[in-house]
Amino acid sequence: MRFGWIVGCLVAAACAPTTEVTFTRLDAGSRADVRSTTDLGSSRDAPPNTATDRGPVATPDVGTAPTDVVSVYDTGSAGDAECAMTGACTPRPEGCAARETCGNGLDDNCNGMADDGCPCIPGTAQDCFLGPPGRQGVGQCRNGSQRCEGSGEFGTWSACTMGISPSAEICDSLDNNCDGCVDEGLCCGGALNCPGPGDPRVPDGAPFTLYPLRGERFFTGEVRSWSWTITGGPCDTILPRPTFESIGLDTRDGAFRPSLSGDYTVTLTVVDGAGMSHSCTFIVHIAGPGLRVELCWDTSTTVDLDLYLHSPMNTDPWFSSPAGPLTSVTQASCNWSNCEDHIRGSMGRISWGYANTPVANCMNGPFGPGWSALGYCANPRLDIDNNLSKASGVPENVNVDNPRDGEHFRVMVQNFSGTAAHPMINVYCGGHLRGVLGAAPDTLPDFTGPNGSGSVGAMWRVADVAVRVNAAGETTGCDVTPLHPGAATSGYFVTRSDPSY
Ligand SMILES: [Ca+2]
Numbered sequence: 001m002r003f004g005w006i007v008g009c010l011v012a013a014a015c016a017p018t019t020e021v022t023f024t025r026l027d028a029g030s031r032a033d034v035r036s037t038t039d040l041g042s043s044r045d046a047p048p049n050t051a052t053d054r055g056p057v058a059t060p061d062v063g064t065a066p067t068d069v070v071s072v073y074d075t076g077s078a079g080d081a082e083c084a085m086t087g088a089c090t091p092r093p094e095g096c097a098a099r100e101t102c103g104n105g106l107d108d109n110c111n112g113m114a115d116d117g118c119p120c121i122p123g124t125a126q127d128c129f130l131g132p133p134g135r136q137g138v139g140q141c142r143n144g145s146q147r148c149e150g151s152g153e154f155g156t157w158s159a160c161t162m163g164i165s166p167s168a169e170i171c172d173s174l175d176n177n178c179d180g181c182v183d184e185g186l187c188c189g190g191a192l193n194c195p196g197p198g199d200p201r202v203p204d205g206a207p208f209t210l211y212p213l214r215g216e217r218f219f220t221g222e223v224r225s226w227s228w229t230i231t232g233g234p235c236d237t238i239l240p241r242p243t244f245e246s247i248g249l250d251t252r253d254g255a256f257r258p259s260l261s262g263d264y265t266v267t268l269t270v271v272d273g274a275g276m277s278h279s280c281t282f283i284v285h286i287a288g289p290g291l292r293v294e295l296c297w298d299t300s301t302t303v304d305l306d307l308y309l310h311s312p313m314n315t316d317p318w319f320s321s322p323a324g325p326l327t328s329v330t331q332a333s334c335n336w337s338n339c340e341d342h343i344r345g346s347m348g349r350i351s352w353g354y355a356n357t358p359v360a361n362c363m364n365g366p367f368g369p370g371w372s373a374l375g376y377c378a379n380p381r382l383d384i385d386n387n388l389s390k391a392s393g394v395p396e397n398v399n400v401d402n403p404r405d406g407e408h409f410r411v412m413v414q415n416f417s418g419t420a421a422h423p424m425i426n427v428y429c430g431g432h433l434r435g436v437l438g439a440a441p442d443t444l445p446d447f448t449g450p451n452g453s454g455s456v457g458a459m460w461r462v463a464d465v466a467v468r469v470n471a472a473g474e475t476t477g478c479d480v481t482p483l484h485p486g487a488a489t490s491g492y493f494v495t496r497s498d499p500s501y
């Protein structure tokens with residue numbers, strides 16, 4: 001579910017004119033990275049850039065950009081001359097370069113596109129920043145995420161979305177245009193105090209844990225109305241209802257409970273005693289530890305798909321025979337039979353030798369009562385199971401809170417119903433989105449097959465994920481390798497009635 005954004009004018013009339021920031025693209029494309037001041041609130045965000053996740057990253061030479069570089073970003077400041085005199089601050093340079101540098105997720109040449117013209121592996125995802133390179137990570141600016149689109153061996157990076165880009169400076173105690181100066185050139189009163197990245201008022205959240213929203217932390221003064229809107233990540237674009245529950249969104253103190261990892265964009269809109277609207281938009285990062293694989297699909301209320309994560313110890317077949325999963329499922333994978341709080345069948349719980357983790361990691365999910373009774377979260381575990389009887393219209397996900405460095409996991413989706421579905425897989429490593437597979441426009445074609453009552457049916461072997469874990473046991477990143485049939489270098493790896501690895 002998506003919500004409309006309400007962006008209030010926060011600049012007192014006496015302070016006009018305001019800074020204008022307009023992003024336009026030089027080409028005729030119509031992607032989402034065309035921005036203007038009118039959509040400055042619609043950006044969403046992804047985790048902070050971690051260079052270790054992408055291997056060596058070239059650092060753009062932002063200090064010696066030729067003078068003839070044309071930037072599509074207009075982040076210059078204006079404002080009231082009188083106010084500009086107070087609080088002197090030197091804005092940071094935009095740092096535009098003559099050429100794009102590949103692999104850094106930056107728009108080095110300031111043409112409105114990050115890593116444009118750079119080859120990538122379809123299905124992988126990386127952090128990116130839509131704005132002048134010199135403004136990355138400054139003020140309210142936050143990295144977004146882009147995924148590699150295409151159906152061939154190599155693809156191209158999508159628009160950089162889900163981040164916060166520079167926007168016009170407004171009175172909110174925040175550096176909106178990310179030039180290193182707060183509320184520069186404006187005559188600000190100070191009732192609104194919006195959080196930027198890393199602000200202690202907006203700590204990271206965890207899946208299934210209620211996240212409080214406290215309006216008084218961001219606005220002081222007389223208020224006529226409070227309003228919160230929340231936007232989720234990739235699965236929220238295709239599921240029939242949000243991946244989060246929410247309460248009190250029209251009150252000062254609201255809250256939401258996310259069921260998935262990733263970034264949720266929150267906008268607070270306040271109408272003050274004089275009827276003027278004020279707004280803050282910020283990102284709440286929901287980070288589950290370790291490896292987290294999420295599955296969602298368009299027909300999740302009528303079609304039963306199942307998520308399987310293969311044991312990292314072997315390459316055994318997924319099933320013991322081509323007969324249906326109900327009779328052929330094995331311990332080769334974490335799946336619906338052996339990985340939930342409640343174990344079905346006689347095989348017992350799957351064990352890959354990991355320690356259990358604190359029950360707080362899973363106690364608020366749909367199987368929370370079961371995990372609470374056990375007193376721990378098992379690893380691996382299936383946190384949500386959409387099997388149309390227990391739950392419908394929801395995602396599924398498998399967690400391994402504490403994988404070991406270098407371990408390698410294969411992800412598979414089996415179509416139990418056999419009828420049409422377009423599954424999407426999101427891979428998070430240490431809370432960072434590192435794979436988006438099957439998302440539009442590269443949806444999985446014809447994922448249909450025999451019903452699971454008599455056959456293992458249609459199976460999509462999605463990707464191999466090799467995790468990186470530091471000495472403290474924290475998952476710091478991973479490499480996602482999308483899979484293709486046979487020796488092919490492109491195409492989705494879907495089989496029918498074939499249980500092999
Ligand atoms: Ca560029």
Ligand SMILES: [Ca+2]
Nearest residue numbers: 101106108115
């Ligand atoms: Ca670049």
Ligand SMILES: [Ca+2]
Nearest residue numbers: 175177179181
């Ligand atoms: Ca500024």
Ligand SMILES: [Ca+2]
Nearest residue numbers: 170172174183
């Ligand atoms: Ca500001």
